[in-house]
Amino acid sequence: xxxxxxxxxxxxxxxxxxxxxxxxxxxxxxxxxxxxxxxxxxxxxxxxxxxxxxxxxxxxxxxxxxxxxxxxxxxxxxxxxxxxxxxxxxxxxxxxxxxxxxxxxxxxxxxxxxxxxxxxxxxxxxxxxxxxxxxxxxxxxxxxxxxxxxxxxxxxxxxxxxxxxxxxxxxxxxxxxxxxxxxxxxxxxxxxxxxxxxxxxxxxxxxxxxxxxxxxxxxxxxxxxxxxxxxxxxxxxxxxxxxxxxxxxxxxxxxxxxxxxxxxxxxxxxxxxxxxxxxxxxxxxxxxxxxxxxxxxxxxxxxxxxxxxxxxxxxxxxxxxxxxxxxxxxxxxxxxxxxxxxxxxxxxxxxxxxxxxxxxxxxxxxxxxxxxxxxxxxxxxxxxxxxxxxxxxxxxxxxxxxxxxxxxxxxxxxxxxxxxxxxxxxxxxxxxxxxxxxxxxxxxxxxxxx
Numbered sequence: 001x002x003x004x005x006x007x008x009x010x011x012x013x014x015x016x017x018x019x020x021x022x023x024x025x026x027x028x029x030x031x032x033x034x035x036x037x038x039x040x041x042x043x044x045x046x047x048x049x050x051x052x053x054x055x056x057x058x059x060x061x062x063x064x065x066x067x068x069x070x071x072x073x074x075x076x077x078x079x080x081x082x083x084x085x086x087x088x089x090x091x092x093x094x095x096x097x098x099x100x101x102x103x104x105x106x107x108x109x110x111x112x113x114x115x116x117x118x119x120x121x122x123x124x125x126x127x128x129x130x131x132x133x134x135x136x137x138x139x140x141x142x143x144x145x146x147x148x149x150x151x152x153x154x155x156x157x158x159x160x161x162x163x164x165x166x167x168x169x170x171x172x173x174x175x176x177x178x179x180x181x182x183x184x185x186x187x188x189x190x191x192x193x194x195x196x197x198x199x200x201x202x203x204x205x206x207x208x209x210x211x212x213x214x215x216x217x218x219x220x221x222x223x224x225x226x227x228x229x230x231x232x233x234x235x236x237x238x239x240x241x242x243x244x245x246x247x248x249x250x251x252x253x254x255x256x257x258x259x260x261x262x263x264x265x266x267x268x269x270x271x272x273x274x275x276x277x278x279x280x281x282x283x284x285x286x287x288x289x290x291x292x293x294x295x296x297x298x299x300x301x302x303x304x305x306x307x308x309x310x311x312x313x314x315x316x317x318x319x320x321x322x323x324x325x326x327x328x329x330x331x332x333x334x335x336x337x338x339x340x341x342x343x344x345x346x347x348x349x350x351x352x353x354x355x356x357x358x359x360x361x362x363x364x365x366x367x368x369x370x371x372x373x374x375x376x377x378x379x380x381x382x383x384x385x386x387x388x389x390x391x392x393x394x395x396x397x398x399x400x401x402x403x404x405x406x407x408x409x410x411x412x413x414x415x416x417x418x419x420x421x422x423x424x425x426x427x428x429x430x431x432x433x434x435x436x437x438x439x440x441x442x443x444x445x446x447x448x449x450x
Contacts, residue, residue, distance in 0.1 A: 365405020
């Protein structure tokens with residue numbers, strides 16, 4: 001509550017004198033979200049109406065989906081168009097897509113209110129699929145021709161920054177007369193150059209190494225490039241090698257966050273889109289479908305237990321120790337599964353080293369199985385004073401942890417081969433394997449040995 005009151009005060013001061021007081025759009029979005037959840041809808045709309053149009057677009061992009069939709073519904077096409085024109089091209093395309101998803105007619109009306117230049121830039125980005133680099137790029141560029149001098153380029157940067165047409169500039173891109181990318185020069189290199197020299201002469205003496213990506217490349221691959229080479233910006237080219245945009249690190253942070261969130265939700269059998277819904281029934285329905293599948297696997301495990309009902313009736317300690325085998329197998333399998341899915345997402349595991357990864361996880365599971373087999377074997381013996389019972393649970397422990405390691409490594413690899421997201425459904429399949437095979441091994445060994 002203290003943070004909320006402090007931000008409200010900052011927002012009031014910002015409205016009173018924007019030049020003397022500043023407040024970040026994400027903080028304004030925080031205020032809107034809090035007011036929408038705790039106050040009336042009218043209070044939310046009143047505060048929304050006071051947000052200056054030069055930051056309104058950034059604020060809308062920071063809002064949760066449901067609250068953003070409410071804001072889009074009440075704002076006029078002219079207000080939305082004005083907000084979009086204050087955004088960078090990639091963010092403008094994202095907000096227009098949000099409007100289009102909610103109301104196609106309103107989206108068309110907003111587009112009609114945009115000026116020609118903004119409309120062309122947004123249309124360029126919307127040609128690409130969301131998983132392609134082109135959909136994430138900005139068309140605003142700081143570039144220069146070979147015949148230009150350093151001074152001319154810096155003067156242009158100063159002018160464009162003053163006009164608010166460029167933000168987050170990290171590099172100058174050198175292009176030829178056909179707009180083909182020739183080099184990338186960081187700003188820190190640019191400012192120590194002789195301002196009177198032409199880029200043509202500079203490039204003849206020094207090489208400026210740069211990476212680039214085609215607009216049709218998968219955004220996942222682009223994210224890996226940013227991680228691997230610690231990039232701040234990456235130029236985007238068309239199929240002819242012409243410079244058409246750039247991707248900055250702030251957008252890649254969003255890609256990485258989305259990917260990590262999706263993996264976490266999928267491993268838990270939770271739909272990531274449904275979790276952001278505020279309607280109780282929507283969340284309930286999505287979770288219930290996975291729990292229903294899990295119930296089927298639990299019934300399979302119970303059927304296996306039922307096959308050995310006479311053994312359980314004769315040896316009550318088996319029923320007491322049985323959950324230990326399943327729990328250890330499940331946890332060991334989850335460890336392996338989590339490591340495999342994460343390494344596959346990072347590109348550390350592929351077809352070439354998959355066998356090595358399986359072997360490693362199997363051996364780790366085997367060693368753990370042997371260690372904890374000794375521990376639980378002695379525990380079972382001292383607990384129930386039955387020597388063979390300790391042997392039974394020890395053997396079952398080794399077997400189930402080997403199953404957990406093997407299936408935890410194989411399941412995501414097999415799903416990927418079938419073009420299924422390795423994170424989706426892996427836990428259900430793994431639980432089925434460790435529970436069914438774990439109970440079967442434990443009770444099967446007990447019926448043979450005891």
